[in-house]
Amino acid sequence: MKRDKAVVVFSGGQDSTTCLFWALEQFEEVEAVTFDYNQRHKLEIDCAKAITEELNVRHHILDMSLLNQLAPNALTRADIPVSDGKDGELPSTFVPGRNLLFLSFAGILARGIGAKHIVTGVCETDFSGYPDCRDIFIKSLNVTLNLSMDENLVIHTPLMWLNKAETWEMADNLNAFDFVREKTLTCYNGIIADGCGECPACHLRQNGLNQYLAEKGVL
Numbered sequence: 018m019k020r021d022k023a024v025v026v027f028s029g030g031q032d033s034t035t036c037l038f039w040a041l042e043q044f045e046e047v048e049a050v051t052f053d054y055n056q057r058h059k060l061e062i063d064c065a066k067a068i069t070e071e072l073n074v075r076h077h078i079l080d081m082s083l084l085n086q087l088a089p090n091a092l093t094r095a096d097i098p099v100s101d102g103k104d105g106e107l108p109s110t111f112v113p114g115r116n117l118l119f120l121s122f123a124g125i126l127a128r129g130i131g132a133k134h135i136v137t138g139v140c141e142t143d144f145s146g147y148p149d150c151r152d153i154f155i156k157s158l159n160v161t162l163n164l165s166m167d168e169n170l171v172i173h174t175p176l177m178w179l180n181k182a183e184t185w186e187m188a189d190n191l192n193a194f195d196f197v198r199e200k201t202l203t204c205y206n207g208i209i210a211d212g213c214g215e216c217p218a219c220h221l222r223q224n225g226l227n228q229y230l231a232e233k234g235v236l
């Protein structure tokens with residue numbers, strides 16, 4: 018039997034789209050929430066919109082431009098280059114407090130629409146050093162959210178311990194492999210599907226895809 022209602026934190030990328038398919042299998046009713054924080058590419062919002070429409074999922078878009086006001090970074094400002102974190106430094110794509118804010122707002126939204134479950138695609142395995150993708154942070158925030166609203170929300174992180182190849186495998190097992198490959202946007206340069214092939218996000222996605230296809234015997 019499917020569990021009741023869930024909100025999926027949704028960006029239109031590979032990870033959150035895989036989570037959306039996972040949630041559609043797990044829960045009776047699913048809604049998605051996308052945060053608009055002036056990310057480099059408005060295309061990300063359009064992409065999220067198109068996917069939820071196609072899957073017939075109710076879509077909430079929340080204005081989080083204040084995040085850019087607080088912490089300009091490579092994802093929100095075209096004049097800051099995207100770079101990998103080196104020597105233990107955080108990459109320039111790190112947005113301080115992003116998951117703290119997104120999941121808190123998702124929690125408030127969940128309460129408002131009567132959903133007991135929140136699904137997010139954060140992952141500790143390939144977390145690029147982002148501290149707010151760690152399992153311990155999610156568990157801590159889950160407790161805090163429930164204390165703050167006297168609720169029993171559960172934050173689900175189906176990708177937490179998967180590498181990128183295993184995330185592709187999950188999409189495949191959910192019969193969503195082609196959908197995820199062709200319709201999601203991961204690339205920092207705003208190119209849908211297989212992307213620009215040059216940016217860190219494309220490298221991560223492509224390496225995982227190649228690894229999965231190799232394991233499957235397709236490559």
Ligand SMILES: [Zn+2]
Binds near residue numbers: 205206213216218
């Ligand atoms: Zn790219």
